[in-house]
Amino acid sequence: MIYLIITTSINTKYDPVNEEHRKKQYINSITTTLNYIKSSSIHPILVENNGYRSTYLDDVARQHGCDIVYTNNNSMTCEHKGVNELEDIKDVIKSYNINDNDMIIKLTGRYCPLNKSFFDMVEKTDHDAFVKFFNICSKQYVNDDCVLGLFAIRCKYLKEFQYECKLSAEVEFARFIRKTIDHDKLNEVDTLSLQCCFAYDLYILNV
Numbered sequence: 001m002i003y004l005i006i007t008t009s010i011n012t013k014y015d016p017v018n019e020e021h022r023k024k025q026y027i028n029s030i031t032t033t034l035n036y037i038k039s040s041s042i043h044p045i046l047v048e049n050n051g052y053r054s055t056y057l058d059d060v061a062r063q064h065g066c067d068i069v070y071t072n073n074n075s076m077t078c079e080h081k082g083v084n085e086l087e088d089i090k091d092v093i094k095s096y097n098i099n100d101n102d103m104i105i106k107l108t109g110r111y112c113p114l115n116k117s118f119f120d121m122v123e124k125t126d127h128d129a130f131v132k133f134f135n136i137c138s139k140q141y142v143n144d145d146c147v148l149g150l151f152a153i154r155c156k157y158l159k160e161f162q163y164e165c166k167l168s169a170e171v172e173f174a175r176f177i178r179k180t181i182d183h184d185k186l187n188e189v190d191t192l193s194l195q196c197c198f199a200y201d202l203y204i205l206n207v
Contacts (some may be wrong), residue, residue: 001102002122002152004037005092007072007085008057008109011050016203022110026027027060029112035063036116040123042105043067045096047088049074069095072099082148082169086161089118093155100156108149114193114206121187122152128185129153131177132192136170136205147207152195157181163176 008026034044045067046057052070061068064100073087089106098104105122107113124132130152135142161176163169177186196205 001099002040002042002105003092003096003098003102003155004033004041004042004105004107005089006033006044006107007088008046008048008055009050009081009084010048010055012081013074013075022201023056025110025112025126027056030057030060030109031064032112033107034060034066036113037119038064040116042123044117045069045092046109047071047092049084049088051075054144072163078194079163079165080169082173083163083165086158086163089158093159097158098155100154100159100184101157103152104155105152106150108196111149112195112197114195115152115200116153117191117193118150118152118189120190127187129157129177129181130187130189131174132189132207134207136198136207138198139205142174142175144178145170146177147192147196148173149196149207150192153177153181156165 046061047069048057049071051072057068069092071088071091073084078084132147133141134147135145157180163172192207194207
């Protein structure tokens with residue numbers, strides 16, 4: 001089984017927030033994503049981490065037949081938002097009793113796939129992880145840095161992973177992947193076909 005976990009945080013505490021811009025990004029990007037996978041075998045789940053309540057994400061989920069889970073993980077005090085996000089993913093894993101060998105695609109909800117190539121690749125090829133090793137500042141390949149906005153990995157590895165918060169989230173995860181996943185079971189993705197919009201300054205980068 002393949003699950004797509006789309007992470008969201010309507011009221012983030014880590015970045016400046018233009019609420020209307022953030023809302024438009026979420027609705028557009030999530031809708032685009034769900035349209036890409038509607039004829040696939042991928043099971044999509046939205047997760048939002050500011051507590052159970054009614055939000056505009058309910059309408060998006062309802063319109064596209066998508067599940068939604070609310071957590072309280074944004075209330076935790078963490079070194080970086082990657083920790084909160086990982087706890088959201090682990091809560092979804094527990095709620096759905098996702099099997100160790102099931103594949104989980106993780107997508108940052110504000111980031112918009114430009115096509116369905118990544119989803120097709122995960123469906124059609126047999127690897128334990130699909131990761132783009134890349135530094136978003138230098139815009140170059142880096143062996144132990146990666147894009148966290150979109151990746152896929154078997155559930156058992158996500159359950160094992162935990163941030164130590166000694167390095168950036170991207171470097172910690174990349175090093176975990178290098179250490180844990182056999183080389184022949186790792187797909188080093190060249191192009192994610194993903195439009196990233198970074199929350200701190202709304203800079204857009206296609207990766």
